[in-house]
Amino acid sequence: MEAIVVRRGETSPTVAEVPRPDPEPGEALVRTLRVGVDGTDHEVIAGSHGGFPEGEDHLVLGHEAVGVVVEADGTPFAEGDVVVPTVRRPPVEGTNEYFERGEPDMAPPEACRECGIDGAHGFMSEYFAAPAEYLVPVPEDLAEWGFLVEPVSISEKALEHAAASRSAFEWDPESGLVLGNGSLGLLTLAMLDQRGYDRTYCLGRRDRPDPTIDIIEELGATYVDSRRTPVTEIPEAHESMDFVYEATGYARHAFECIEALAPGGVGALLGVPEPWDFEIDGGRLHKEFVMNNKALVGSVNSNVSHFEAAVETLADFPSWFLDDLVTGVHDLGDYEAAFGDTADGDSASGESAPRHDETTIKTALQFSQI
Amino acid sequence: MEAIVVRRGETSPTVAEVPRPDPEPGEALVRTLRVGVDGTDHEVIAGSHGGFPEGEDHLVLGHEAVGVVVEADGTPFAEGDVVVPTVRRPPVEGTNEYFERGEPDMAPPEACRECGIDGAHGFMSEYFAAPAEYLVPVPEDLAEWGFLVEPVSISEKALEHAAASRSAFEWDPESGLVLGNGSLGLLTLAMLDQRGYDRTYCLGRRDRPDPTIDIIEELGATYVDSRRTPVTEIPEAHESMDFVYEATGYARHAFECIEALAPGGVGALLGVPEPWDFEIDGGRLHKEFVMNNKALVGSVNSNVSHFEAAVETLADFPSWFLDDLVTGVHDLGDYEAAFGDTADGDSASGESAPRHDETTIKTALQFSQI
Numbered sequence: 001m002e003a004i005v006v007r008r009g010e011t012s013p014t015v016a017e018v019p020r021p022d023p024e025p026g027e028a029l030v031r032t033l034r035v036g037v038d039g040t041d042h043e044v045i046a047g048s049h050g051g052f053p054e055g056e057d058h059l060v061l062g063h064e065a066v067g068v069v070v071e072a073d074g075t076p077f078a079e080g081d082v083v084v085p086t087v088r089r090p091p092v093e094g095t096n097e098y099f100e101r102g103e104p105d106m107a108p109p110e111a112c113r114e115c116g117i118d119g120a121h122g123f124m125s126e127y128f129a130a131p132a133e134y135l136v137p138v139p140e141d142l143a144e145w146g147f148l149v150e151p152v153s154i155s156e157k158a159l160e161h162a163a164a165s166r167s168a169f170e171w172d173p174e175s176g177l178v179l180g181n182g183s184l185g186l187l188t189l190a191m192l193d194q195r196g197y198d199r200t201y202c203l204g205r206r207d208r209p210d211p212t213i214d215i216i217e218e219l220g221a222t223y224v225d226s227r228r229t230p231v232t233e234i235p236e237a238h239e240s241m242d243f244v245y246e247a248t249g250y251a252r253h254a255f256e257c258i259e260a261l262a263p264g265g266v267g268a269l270l271g272v273p274e275p276w277d278f279e280i281d282g283g284r285l286h287k288e289f290v291m292n293n294k295a296l297v298g299s300v301n302s303n304v305s306h307f308e309a310a311v312e313t314l315a316d317f318p319s320w321f322l323d324d325l326v327t328g329v330h331d332l333g334d335y336e337a338a339f340g341d342t343a344d345g346d347s348a349s350g351e352s353a354p355r356h357d358e359t360t361i362k363t364a365l366q367f368s369q370i
Numbered sequence: 371m372e373a374i375v376v377r378r379g380e381t382s383p384t385v386a387e388v389p390r391p392d393p394e395p396g397e398a399l400v401r402t403l404r405v406g407v408d409g410t411d412h413e414v415i416a417g418s419h420g421g422f423p424e425g426e427d428h429l430v431l432g433h434e435a436v437g438v439v440v441e442a443d444g445t446p447f448a449e450g451d452v453v454v455p456t457v458r459r460p461p462v463e464g465t466n467e468y469f470e471r472g473e474p475d476m477a478p479p480e481a482c483r484e485c486g487i488d489g490a491h492g493f494m495s496e497y498f499a500a501p502a503e504y505l506v507p508v509p510e511d512l513a514e515w516g517f518l519v520e521p522v523s524i525s526e527k528a529l530e531h532a533a534a535s536r537s538a539f540e541w542d543p544e545s546g547l548v549l550g551n552g553s554l555g556l557l558t559l560a561m562l563d564q565r566g567y568d569r570t571y572c573l574g575r576r577d578r579p580d581p582t583i584d585i586i587e588e589l590g591a592t593y594v595d596s597r598r599t600p601v602t603e604i605p606e607a608h609e610s611m612d613f614v615y616e617a618t619g620y621a622r623h624a625f626e627c628i629e630a631l632a633p634g635g636v637g638a639l640l641g642v643p644e645p646w647d648f649e650i651d652g653g654r655l656h657k658e659f660v661m662n663n664k665a666l667v668g669s670v671n672s673n674v675s676h677f678e679a680a681v682e683t684l685a686d687f688p689s690w691f692l693d694d695l696v697t698g699v700h701d702l703g704d705y706e707a708a709f710g711d712t713a714d715g716d717s718a719s720g721e722s723a724p725r726h727d728e729t730t731i732k733t734a735l736q737f738s739q740i
Binding site for chain 2: 101103105106107108109157160161164165166167168169170251252254255263264269270271272273274275276277278279280281282283284285286287288289290291292293294295296297298299300
């Protein structure tokens with residue numbers, strides 16, 4: 001069968017012929033429908049994140065998949081069920097406490113593999129096999145958007161952990177700021193809107209006219225141009241934020257967001273930057289953190305409970321939002337278009353190079369139809 | 371009546387004659403037994419923290435008090451009840467949402483006054499008056515240690531908020547590190563021991579023989595000398611920590627502790643440093659925060675629920691610990707001894723001047739006996 005892979009020593013994806021998986025007992029065989037592309041894929045392709053499966057010279061890409069069960073093989077699924085796979089798998093040497101208690105998302109990097117990212121093949125192939133415990137059912141009418149369940153689940157977890165960190169007192173967030181107007185940032189902005197935040201903001205560094213700014217404003221949020229209003233000046237220019245979601249991977253934001261938070265506020269950090277030395281007023285930030293009871297939570301990956309929540313969230317998104325967010329679904333013959341420069345948070349709000357394609361937001365590859 | 375005050379323009383406490391308080395309706399009159407001295411008192415005296423009551427040129431010091439109700443005045447208390455006062459009071463202009471819902475500890479600094487610290491007189495006087503809602507009953511047999519309820523309540527809150535931040539997954543902390551071997555650090559170390567931490571550590575910068583190191587080891591904890599093992603090297607020298615409690619006010623610790631945390635770990639920040647610019651590897655810290663699901667919570671002050679929890683905690687401390695921790699209880703005639711250099715976290719572990727008196731850990735002033 002055909003798959004999209006990155007080979008050792010190469011920095012662009014190619015189509016390769018790989019063996020169709022032979023499901024082990026307890027695994028279902030899934031025919032792939034669509035697989036989303038995100039910034040992590042670009043990092044994996046560039047070699048700055050993740051790694052190849054042990055002893056192999058290629059990695060099948062893709063971790064945002066939706067498919068149809070074609071061989072249920074004694075799993076609780078039926079043939080024809082639409083499913084989304086979770087991303088983490090136990091290390092080669094076997095399972096561990098994190099997987100045993102259904103919280104692989106809490107495993108440190110060395111205690112897991114990640115399909116399509118680190119040490120395990122992903123889902124950008126005509127078929128994939130997965131143990132039933134790593135498959136989450138999706139209603140058939142959501143099949144076309146099912147590749148968004150994984151990215152939404154990432155924010156489900158981050159929002160859950162952020163709220164947990166504020167659960168020792170009465171926390172009723174009204175103002176929310178998303179740093180980064182990439183696809184993950186926009187999905188999260190829509191989630192804040194859905195959860196009843198009164199006032200939402202999204203920070204980016206793009207000029208109008210721009211399709212992400214259109215989406216931000218259609219969601220009723222305020223666009224904040226970081227070139228004119230840095231994160232630290234947001235309280236003065238707009239207001240202090242009960243919640244800040246960092247999806248830029250721009251390390252200064254992880255620390256500057258402390259100043260953007262309202263008393264009792266929490267910042268969720270999602271980005272994965274490279275090492276970078278810089279100066280901070282650590283004394284002032286430390287004091288601010290303490291005197292105003294602020295919190296920061298780092299969050300990576302997500303588990304089955306977050307995927308299940310994401311299915312509900314996705315079903316409630318307005319259809320215009322999904323239509324506008326997904327700017328391209330490409331067949332295998334046109335796979336390179338899906339890997340064009342996407343509006344990913346890492347490039348959208350950090351200090352990286354200007355974007356090439358200002359009309360692409362979120363893309364997916366289509367392997368088959370339902 | 372006599373009180374210990376600091377006057378505007380002065381940087382040492384003095385005894386002053388002040389009017390005995392005339393309780394308002396709903397307030398009880400309390401005869402003061404003992405009032406503890408801590409690092410915040412020294413900051414207030416030095417003028418680096420807090421401020422005088424509006425329109426006054428002196429501040430009665432003291433926020434760690436225990437006393438006996440002498441006029442119940444229609445409150446739910448009875449004469450003879452032993453009580454501890456909470457610290458925060460509404461601003462002069464009136465109450466607000468934080469006080470209305472019993473969470474004054476979550477108020478930003480501008481939305482509250484703090485008795486003996488900022489804008490309201492404290493408890494270092496022969497009598498004080500307080501509304502019933504700001505008084506917490508203490509069993510009579512704990513009266514002599516009652517001045518420790520307030521500092522213990524500070525850590526009750528910090529521990530509660532830290533655990534809340536980890537409540538979205540299964541968190542069973544085994545290793546705990548306290549940064550700072552001042553009295554608050556030692557109280558917190560004893561609390562971790564009480565709560566079943568398997569392995570505890572306490573960081574300081576003092577040479578043996580030293581009474582705080584004796585207490586640390588008597589509690590079964592490991593003393594970490596920061597001059598030999600900086601915070602960032604603790605994982606290699608000992609182990610990564612599920613929980614870190616920062617009680618040094620040394621701003622580098624607020625950021626370095628991210629590296630000392632185990633996957634899924636949380637750091638509670640309590641210190642209140644001055645502004646201080648320094649360089650960090652922000653990229654590495656940010657990535658570490660995210661990839662290992664770490665959290666930081668800032669915590670200040672405490673509310674009635676934390677005082678109530680602190681009473682229980684205090685009752686369970688071994689008596690040797692309290693005997694060794696409280697190195698001096700001084701009468702009013704000897705008040706200057708109570709303000710001698712104490713083993714407070716701020717000086718014990720930061721980069722400040724070496725300590726003068728290595729035998730003092732925690733002191734209190736005695737105003738009367740039960």
